[in-house]
Amino acid sequence: MTESYASFMLDHAAGNHDGALELAGDMHMLLNPKGAETAWLWSVIGGAMLEQRPPSEPTNTQKAKPWRRKARKMAQSARDLLAMAESSLEWKRGISGISYATTGTTGAKFIKLKPGQSAPAHGHGSLEATVVLQGQFSDGHGVYKRGDLVLGEPGKRHKPAAVGDETCICFIAETSHPLWNLFR
Structure with a gap:
């Protein structure tokens, strides 16, 4: 597990x-048992840390219930x-x-690479999270298959290319670019 993956999860x-x-x-968790297990472990650790909090420190239990409803809603959105x-x-x-x-959804899109097709080499100015939904791709850093989460961090360059005989479809999520927000 890479540090950036652990931090993201x-x-x-x-x-x-x-x-x-x-x-x-959410999509990574739905498609990849490793993603679901990692998120569950972090939730358990976070819960244990909250239980260890001294009584003098305020807790916001009001926030926990809406977050759970939001999590269920988002998981449904990922399924949709x-x-x-x-x-x-x-x-x-x-x-x-x-x-x-x-x-x-703002900052989200699907991309499709036909077998052997590649995207131009590029870098990232902000965090990009890619979840493979179908097929496989390679980007010079690894080969990724259905359910894998690939993080494109600022400054990281890669050239994604579909590998194998199947079309590769991915969900791409990006954080907003502050410069582009000026034009909204």
Whole structure:
């Protein structure tokens, strides 16, 4: 387990992600037993730490119940997006030649790479979380299959390419880019 993966899953279990990143964590948990186990372990550790808190420190038990409702709602949203990816999506071809489909969630999209097709080499200015939904891809750092969570951290460069005979479909979640927020 890499440090960035552990940190991402800790934040996910604590409810620190929102929007697209939360959906990526939920999809990873739904598709990968390792993801579900990691999130569960972080939840257990967090619960134990809260129980060890001295009584003089305030706890916000009011927040726990809405978070659980939110977690159930987000898990359902992840299931809905998975169902959307497995049915017919409206694919568009981007300028790079890669096909993508929108999700209705800010910072989230689906991408599709045909067997042997690659995306242009690129880096990231903010965190990007990719969950493989179908097929496999390689990016020079590893080979990833269904359910895997791949984190593109700021400064990390890679060139994703579909491997094998199956089309690769991924869910991509990005944190917002402060510069682009000026144009919204």
